[in-house]
Amino acid sequence: xxxxxxxxxxxxxxxxxxxxxxxxxxxxxxxxxxxxxxxxxxxxxxxxxxxxxxxxxxxxxxxxxxxxxxxxxxxxxxxxxxxxxxxxxxxxxxxxxxxxxxxxxxxxxxxxxxxxxxxxxxxxxxxxxxxxxxxxxxxxxxxxxxxxxxxxxxxxxxxxxxxxxxxxxxxxxxxxxxxxxxxxxxxxxxxxxxxxxxxxxxxxxxxxxxxxxxxxxxxxxxxxxxxxxxxxxxxxxxxxxxxxxxxxxxxxxxxxxxxxxxxxx
Amino acid sequence: xxxxxxxxxxxxxxxxxxxxxxxxxxxxxxxxxxxxxxxxxxxxxxxxxxxxxxxxxxxxxxxxxxxxxxxxxxxxxxxxxxxxxxxxxxxxxxxxxxxxxxxxxxxxxxxxxxxxxxxxxxxxxxxxxxxxxxxxxxxxxxxxxxxxxxxxxxxxxxxxxxxxxxxxxxxxxxxxxxxxxxxxxxxxxxxxxxxxxxxxxxxxxxxxxxxxxxxxxxxxxxxxxxxxxxxxxxxxxxxxxxxxxxxxxxxxxxxxxxxxxxxxxxxxxxxxxxxxxxxxxxxxxxxxxxxxxxx
Numbered sequence: 001x002x003x004x005x006x007x008x009x010x011x012x013x014x015x016x017x018x019x020x021x022x023x024x025x026x027x028x029x030x031x032x033x034x035x036x037x038x039x040x041x042x043x044x045x046x047x048x049x050x051x052x053x054x055x056x057x058x059x060x061x062x063x064x065x066x067x068x069x070x071x072x073x074x075x076x077x078x079x080x081x082x083x084x085x086x087x088x089x090x091x092x093x094x095x096x097x098x099x100x101x102x103x104x105x106x107x108x109x110x111x112x113x114x115x116x117x118x119x120x121x122x123x124x125x126x127x128x129x130x131x132x133x134x135x136x137x138x139x140x141x142x143x144x145x146x147x148x149x150x151x152x153x154x155x156x157x158x159x160x161x162x163x164x165x166x167x168x169x170x171x172x173x174x175x176x177x178x179x180x181x182x183x184x185x186x187x188x189x190x191x192x193x194x195x196x197x198x199x200x201x202x203x204x205x206x207x208x209x210x211x212x213x214x215x216x217x218x219x220x221x222x223x224x225x226x227x228x229x230x231x232x233x234x235x236x237x238x239x240x241x242x243x244x245x246x247x248x249x250x251x252x253x254x255x256x257x258x259x260x261x262x263x264x265x
Numbered sequence: 266x267x268x269x270x271x272x273x274x275x276x277x278x279x280x281x282x283x284x285x286x287x288x289x290x291x292x293x294x295x296x297x298x299x300x301x302x303x304x305x306x307x308x309x310x311x312x313x314x315x316x317x318x319x320x321x322x323x324x325x326x327x328x329x330x331x332x333x334x335x336x337x338x339x340x341x342x343x344x345x346x347x348x349x350x351x352x353x354x355x356x357x358x359x360x361x362x363x364x365x366x367x368x369x370x371x372x373x374x375x376x377x378x379x380x381x382x383x384x385x386x387x388x389x390x391x392x393x394x395x396x397x398x399x400x401x402x403x404x405x406x407x408x409x410x411x412x413x414x415x416x417x418x419x420x421x422x423x424x425x426x427x428x429x430x431x432x433x434x435x436x437x438x439x440x441x442x443x444x445x446x447x448x449x450x451x452x453x454x455x456x457x458x459x460x461x462x463x464x465x466x467x468x469x470x471x472x473x474x475x476x477x478x479x480x481x482x483x484x485x486x487x488x489x490x491x492x493x494x495x496x497x498x499x500x501x502x503x504x505x506x507x508x509x510x511x512x513x514x515x516x517x518x519x520x521x522x523x524x525x526x527x528x529x530x531x532x533x534x535x536x537x538x539x540x541x542x543x544x545x546x547x548x549x550x551x552x553x554x555x556x557x558x559x560x
Contacts, residue, residue, distance in 0.1 A: 004365040012353055103349040107405075109315065111366035112338040262316040265345070 002113055002121045009125040013091060017129060020087045021136050024080070028140055031075050032148045035067060053209045067145065067152040072161055072227040081201060081222065084133060084169045089194045091129065092176025095122040096258070097189030106265035119181060119258045123251050126173045134166035157231040164236055167243035168225050172197045174250035175221075181254040184264055197221075221246070266291050267312065267413060267446050272321035274311050282307045282468040286321075289446050289461075294439055296459035296476065297448040300551055304468040305448040306346045309417050312446070313343060325413055337413075339367075342406035346417035346448070348398055356386030356393065356401055363405050375408040381430060395422040403431065407438070414438065416447040420454060432457050452550065455479065464551075483550055484519040486543030489532060491516070497535045504531040519545070 096119065099105040108118050138159060145153040176193035183189040200220040207217020217223055224239045267289040275281035282304040289295040299305050310316045312323050314334035323330040325337045350359055360375060379386060382400040390398065399422040406414065420428045428451065435445065435458040449455050455462060456479055464472040472478070491497045497516060501509055506528065509518040520528050532540075 002366065004362065008351070008362055012351075099351070102352075103345065103347055104351045106313070106315070106343075106345050106349070107351065107363065108366070109334070110313065110338060110341070110343045111363065112335045112368070113366060114335045117335075263310075265310065265313075265315045 001124055002117060005108070005113075005118065005121045006125055009095070009122070013094065013125075013129070016087065016090060017133065020083060020133065021140075024083055024137055025140060027075060027079055027083075028137070028144060031071065032144050035070055035149060037067075037152075040070070066154075067149055068154040068157050068161075068231045069228055071141065071153075071158070072231045076161060076165055076227040078205075080137070080165050081168065081204070081225075084130065085172050085197050085201065087133065088126075088130065088169060088173035089176050089190070089197065091126060092173050092180050092193050093186060093190045095126055095177065096180040097183055097186045097193075098180075100184050100263060100265070101186035101189075103265050105263065109263075109265070115259050116255055119255055123174075123177055123254060126177050127170055127247070127251075130170050130173050131166060134162050134169070138162040154231065157233070160236055161227055161231050164225065164230055164240055164243070165227065167240055167247070168221065170247050171221050171243055171250070172200075174247050174254070178250045178254045178257075181258040182261075184261075266324075266326060267295075267415070267444060268324045269308060269312065270321050270324065272308070272311055272318040272323060274307055274316055274318045276307075280304075280468065282311075282465070284321075285465070285468075285470055287463050287470060287473055289444055291444050292439070292442045293461065294435065294443075294445040294447065294459045296455035296462040297446060297465065298450075298455065298462055298551075299448075299465035303465045305465060306417055307468075308465070309346070309415055309446075309448070312415055340412045342409070342411035342414045342416075344402045344406045344416045344419045346421075348402040350390045350398070350401070354390055355388060356384075356390050356397075359390060359401065360386055360405065360408070364408070367409050369409040371410075372408075374410055375404060378404040378407055378434075381434065382427060396424060396427065399423055400427065403434075407434070412443060414443055414445040414447075416445065418448055418450065420449070420451060428454065452479065452483070452545075466551075479550070480522065484521055484545055485525060486517065486519045486545055487528070488512075488539075488541040488543055489516045489518065489537060490514060490539035491535055491537055493535060497532075500534050501531060506531065517543070 096105075099108070109115065141158060141162075142153065142155055175196050179192040179196070180189045183192070200222060203216045203220035204222035204225075207213050207215070207220065207223075224242060226234065230236055269285050269287050271284055271286045273281070273283050273285075275283070280302070285304070285308055287295070297305055297308070307316070311318050312325065312330055314323075314330045314337070317331055325341065328337050330337065351362070354362065363369075364372070364375070382403060384397060384400040384404065386401060386404075390401065393401065399420070403419060406416065406419075420431050423431060432454055435447070438445065439458070445458075447455075447459065456476060459476050461473070461475050462479060463470055489497070494511065494514065494516070498509070498511065501516070501518070504527070506518060506520065506524075508520070509516055511517075518528070
């Protein structure tokens with residue numbers, strides 16, 4: 001791994017990181033301010049007026065009263081997949097395909113560093129930044145809950161929730177990264193890197209809408225991801241291992257392909 | 266030593282380079298000439314290890330350009346044909362980045378080069394003029410004092426003064442024993458700096474020889490003004506100069522170097538009101554050369 005390159009990636013991309021932290025921070029605060037254990041019953045009553053299918057499609061699965069499940073359902077059901085996805089798509093394309101497309105990658109390769117080393121550094125940055133994103137979300141959640149609703153957050157369950165959600169988003173950035181390494185053309189890389197995760201997200205929404213369509217969700221990368229069950233004490237080791245396996249698989253494939261391919265630089 | 270050993274590298278559209286075979290010996294400078302799209306950059310891609318040849322192999326100092334690329338890069342300076350720097354960087358940041366990536370500690374040469382090319386690297390590269398970007402590319406390629414240099418149209422975008430500085434730089438590096446492969450469009454540059462030339466056309470090397478060949482192939486052009494156009498043309502034709510055209514009130518004539526003496530003696534037979542010298546461009550030489558090939 002090249003530390004110089006890692007540092008340069010950070011310099012070039014920290015603003016993108018801050019923007020997404022800011023957006024998620026806003027949602028976090030709105031959600032936490034809105035939470036009121038006594039009002040939640042009223043909210044539950046109101047929600048019963050909506051058709052159940054629509055609520056499920058949006059990921060707001062069941063009507064919950066405790067703070068941790070509330071966050072898992074309302075924030076992690078959809079927003080914490082959709083928002084970081086945009087970050088992953090942008091960053092994944094920037095780290096490789098964009099530089100190959102505009103030929104600036106030639107300068108990375110005209111140094112005594114192998115392709116493998118350079119691509120590994122780029123992939124490591126992608127994963128590390130998603131890790132940092134979720135560490136920030138976790139700390140933010142804990143900190144803000146302790147001020148607004150002291151003692152109500154189940155920190156351990158919330159941590160587990162963030163780990164699995166981080167892994168799901170790492171799968172997303174590795175999909176974007178894989179296409180970024182596969183295509184020399186930035187447009188194609190961005191197209192597939194965005195298209196495939198968006199299709200998965202839509203499959204997740206459609207599959208959530210009714211029991212008959214459940215298989216559609218299960219075929220997506222979100223098939224194993226159930227935030228409410230997760231904080232309710234559901235088994236997560238197997239899920240986490242599967243996601244980790246997919247991440248390693250995609251990363252290795254990206255390295256292999258990039259090392260072999262011809263670069264029009 | 267730079268060695269391209271019988272390399273074929275074909276793109277999916279059928280273009281590419283075919284059976285390209287040449288070497289640049291240690292301490293030599295080779296000019297690599299050819300029209301646009303003839304395969305110069307493709308050859309350089311193979312040498313830099315960006316693309317794998319379908320057939321044959323490239324080696325630099327005996328190392329394979331694909332497998333040993335990182336090792337080769339330790340002693341290689343490269344100027345891309347179309348320079349693109351990393352997004353959003355300042356010039357001095359970029360130089361520092363490249364030094365860090367290469368592990369270059371000694372910045373003396375970098376400073377000298379910046380002075381030589383009168384370049385202030387501060388400020389966003391995006392805002393640099395084309396010439397400034399080219400200068401930054403030159404500094405980047407030479408600042409770690411590499412033994413081997415691969416330069417793809419290194420003077421494009423430079424003004425004549427800086428082109429001369431660049432020629433000085435190449436001469437200096439040559440005396441220090443550097444091995445240089447340089448593609449170019451500027452004939453003076455090649456004549457002054459190169460020991461040998463290779464000419465590529467449609468992906469195939471059509472001529473390889475020492476640089477003297479360029480001189481002997483090159484024709485000198487003269488634009489001659491005279492009051493009596495008709496008789497002047499008659500006199501020239503009579504002396505066997507067929508390769509002339511009448512443009513306005515002038516006669517344009519191209520002759521080989523060994524014909525100049527005879528031409529001057531011939532034109533002394535009529536009254537000349539003006540005479541100008543016209544140098545032949547690389548493209549005109551190519552055309553003349555290719556026509557010769559086809560005949």
